[in-house]
Amino acid sequence: MNSTLAQREKVYRAYMDFFEKAERRRRWSVFDDIPWDKVEAVPHDETAALCAETFCGVEMYLPDYVAQGINCMRDTFGHGWFVANWGYEESKHALSLRMWLEKSGHRTWEQILEFERAVLSKRWEAPFTTPRQLSCYGAIQEQATFVIYRRQLECARERGDVVLAAVYEHISKDEAAHAGFYRDVLKLELEEDREGALADLAHTFANFQMPGVGLVPEYDARVGVMRSAGIDRNVFLTRVWLPTLKQLGVSRTDLLRARRPAVVPASSPSPEQPAA
Ligand SMILES: [Fe+2]
Numbered sequence: 001m002n003s004t005l006a007q008r009e010k011v012y013r014a015y016m017d018f019f020e021k022a023e024r025r026r027r028w029s030v031f032d033d034i035p036w037d038k039v040e041a042v043p044h045d046e047t048a049a050l051c052a053e054t055f056c057g058v059e060m061y062l063p064d065y066v067a068q069g070i071n072c073m074r075d076t077f078g079h080g081w082f083v084a085n086w087g088y089e090e091s092k093h094a095l096s097l098r099m100w101l102e103k104s105g106h107r108t109w110e111q112i113l114e115f116e117r118a119v120l121s122k123r124w125e126a127p128f129t130t131p132r133q134l135s136c137y138g139a140i141q142e143q144a145t146f147v148i149y150r151r152q153l154e155c156a157r158e159r160g161d162v163v164l165a166a167v168y169e170h171i172s173k174d175e176a177a178h179a180g181f182y183r184d185v186l187k188l189e190l191e192e193d194r195e196g197a198l199a200d201l202a203h204t205f206a207n208f209q210m211p212g213v214g215l216v217p218e219y220d221a222r223v224g225v226m227r228s229a230g231i232d233r234n235v236f237l238t239r240v241w242l243p244t245l246k247q248l249g250v251s252r253t254d255l256l257r258a259r260r261p262a263v264v265p266a267s268s269p270s271p272e273q274p275a276a
């Protein structure tokens with residue numbers, strides 16, 4: 001078996017491991033696993049609504065994420081099937097947030113439809129174009145999204161909103177699992193071609209931006225309101241980037257050595273707001 005076939009086999013095994021755990025331990029229903037019967041008692045909180053609406057907006061670019069991801073990844077079975085399953089799991093994130101916004105009375109159905117129209121009038125374009133670079137992006141972005149949703153979970157619990165807390169708890173478990181799969185794939189990539197994978201990781205980090213930037217309506221104004229509920233650069237480094245490197249067995253020195261000369265680093269990654 002040549003190297004490429006062996007690598008595809010390993011990605012398939014990683015996907016089957018991910019999928020088995022998802023099927024056996026992580027499946028949840030937007031209908032049955034959120035305590036909607038308690039929604040009447042949800043306290044009104046406009047900041048919480050703005051956060052939920054903004055995250056929902058980022059999650060709603062799902063057709064673009066799936067279309068571009070699956071076309072990029074299709075040549076490797078495990079990758080392609082991951083994107084298909086990922087799309088199903090991500091679809092529940094936007095659904096459950098929309099359901100909370102409407103059922104809790106924070107938004108009318110008409111407002112949700114208007115927001116949907118504004119969101120879908122723009123398209124997300126993949127910031128990277130190779131499967132390995134998209135895996136690097138996925139590992140960072142999913143971990144950042146996990147951290148953001150965990151923060152929202154804590155806020156919802158503090159406010160006594162058990163309904164939104166349940167939504168965020170389910171979503172954040174999904175995001176953690178997605179980050180884990182991308183890290184597993186990156187470990188395989190590092191075994192296969194360490195220098196190439198390190199160069200892609202350095203390139204992706206230097207040019208990293210969360211997917212909603214410039215797409216979600218009134219994004220900048222939303223970020224201003226949401227700042228306390230999001231993650232700043234320090235949190236991004238300590239809870240997203242450094243733990244990801246640690247789990248990959250990569251040091252910052254490794255990355256500096258691997259950085260391609262052509263890369264012009266962004267002044268700073270822009271992790272400040274939400275992701276899918
Ligand atoms: Fe995710």
Ligand SMILES: [Fe+2]
Nearest residue numbers: 059090093276
């Ligand atoms: Fe998501």
